[in-house]
Amino acid sequence: MSIEADVLLQEAKENIEAAQNYRSELQQRLHGLNQALNQVRGSAGQTREALRGHFETLQAQVSLLLGERLAALLQEVDAVEQDSVRPLDDCQRLIEQGVGTADELLREGEAAIRCIGENDDKLGSFTKKALQIQLDSLPEVPVLVDVPCLSAQLDGSLLAALRERIACHGSVASHPPVLIEQLEERPGGVLVRWCKVDDDFTAQDYRLQFRRSAASQYEDAYIGRDSEFLVLHLDPHTDHLFRVCARGEGRTEWSPWSVPQTGYTTLAPHEWQPGSEGYILSSRRNIALRSDSPSLAGALYSSAPSCFCGQTLTFRIMAAGKPDRRDGLGVCVERMTGTESLQRNRAVCVSPKGAVFVNGKEMTNQLPAITVGSAVTFDMEVVSLLPVTNNNVNDKGSLKLRVTIGSGSREVVFDWLLDQEVDRLFFGCSFTHPGWKVLVF
Incomplete structure (x- = not known):
């Protein structure tokens, strides 16, 4: 095969690879576009159903409330009518009774007049009965102004107010707030x-x-x-x-x-190391309690070096005991069994009074005192990595970390020079007296 054919073959292969990559990118974009379309259409359908359901419920509830109000007003009309008609009915019966008595008396009087000269006793009996009836006594009939005249007072502004409220009730947003x-x-x-x-x-x-x-x-x-x-x-x-x-x-x-x-997270949770004398751990091992053990407890460390640069480590004080000058919480390069304090070499810590110790030496800058509810944060980033010198195979180089410790509204920032390269650190705490309870995350 000639050189020219080789060149053409190579170009063809490159074009095929470019076409495959191009097709793959287009397919990914098509997938993203389909997701966007499904989100628009799906959310639009859900919004329609939500609007219909909401307004159908409102319509049913408003109709129910109007029906209840109408029934209450009609009951009020019935009550006023019954209370007002009762005395009028009594008066009507009394008058009708009087009319009947008067009719009967008229008939008797006319009959007595026709019998004059034949039976004068009927005329005397009629006269006596008329005197007993008291024809000059009439029942009192109430005047119309004193009689209830029912009416309905209906506020025409309700419909206007409802129209105004309904006109602005609900809204449709293209994006959540x-x-x-x-x-x-x-x-x-x-x-x-x-x-x-x-x-x-x-x-x-x-x-x-x-x-x-x-x-x-x-x-x-x-x-x-x-x-x-x-x-x-x-x-x-x-x-x-x-x-x-x-x-x-x-x-x-x-x-x-x-x-x-x-x-999602690929990082295992921070855990205290179990089995350390003088400390009681929670079931998730993220909370440590300094027990009231009479023996002097040493420092408590993490179960693994889980502190990475670029991530924030947080200690939250859930309960506080009596502070001691040897107490502290912080990070270190390695675990040292038998140590009573983190105020040592290759470690950085904060004491309950807010003093910051770097490699066992106290800094001049201080943080607020640690109390119940305090959160102490540690952030670390690599500043520089110094290479191995003198071609010594045992020389692991050195590392400079920029450490930021925060507590309350204050921060302390400093460079921490380590004599070896490390990519992860342990965390730990040390408390002399019981009662301290620390959550780490």
């Missing part, structure tokens, strides 16, 4: 950050939910004003769905949910 902007894996959990995308929406509270699998139900993870939350106790290498919504200021209902986002 909040969305998840970042899912960051942490040891045994995922840090979820969200943001508000509707400038006209003023959020009072946020609500974060997650679902462990497609078959499970969403469960609340956080409700509050913060725009981020660390969801812990998640199984590594397992997808979880996260969604967030918000409640507007002065409102009771929650906004629509954001588009669910899938997140």
